[in-house]
Amino acid sequence: DAGITQSPRHKVTETGTPVTLRCHQTENHRYMYWYRQDPGHGLRLIHYSYGVKDTDKGEVSDGYSVSRSKTEDFLLTLESATSSQTSVYFCAIRTTGPSTEAFFGQGTRLTVV
Amino acid sequence: AQKVTQAQTEISVVEKEDVTLDCVYETRDTTYYLFWYKQPPSGELVFLIRRNSFDEQNEISGRYSWNFQKSTSSFNFTITASQVVDSAVYFCALSEAGNSGYALNFGKGTSLLVTP
Secondary structure, three states: OOOEEEEOOEEEEOOOOOEEEEEEEOOOOOEEEEEEEEOOOEEEEEEEEEEOOEEEEOOOOOOEEEEEEEOOEEEEEEOOOOHHHOEEEEEEEEOOOOOOOEEEOOOEEEEEO | OOOEEOOOOEEEEEOOOOEEEOOEEOOOOOOEEEEEEEEOOOOOOEEEEEEEOOOOOOEEEOOEEEEEEHHHOEEEEEEOOOOHHHOEEEEEEEEEOOOHHHOOEEOOOEEEEEEO
8 A cells, every 4th residue: 555665574683783674655645654563562653754854753763763865765774773673663654635544564574683 | 641542452252243442542632533453463554444533423344333432532443243354453543633743653452363
């Protein structure tokens, strides 16, 4: 739905290494989001974007940064991965208007060892 | 503070039973949106429904129905005649106008298991 592609789909990395996850959309939606999903916590907002170069922090932003240099791409970076960042990461877009909807990418499973 | 509460962590039913998943939300906004998503064992998040705060009509879609009651801040989801394929985790979410770029604030989910 909404042409959302996340890459990579799976990644194992070592503690202390930088990691970048990519979210790509094909329909020029203004709002994009990064969430993480952990057992017992549901989905929690990490960062969001409301346009090119317009980003802001969510509930669990510590240890993460984002960038959006083009409408279609929203990057999530873990500058120095820690084991607590082992999680499933979801990207989402939000359509605007009274019939607004929110669609999610397929998720990226990240394991930090 | 938790804005969306899904008090039922796990529910187990036998096929063909009806089941209701509860969702209670908290907001001070007069304009907001409520969502339900399904997450099957394969892991993707499937959009089920969105309700606007100014539209309190209940909705039915096949075996699924939703009861939105502003008076009790609830947006409950009922599956009629449940099937094994309904087994999944279901999330309720709240989006408040102008808050965090209209981001969705999720409940912790209810895991539904439907057995034959």
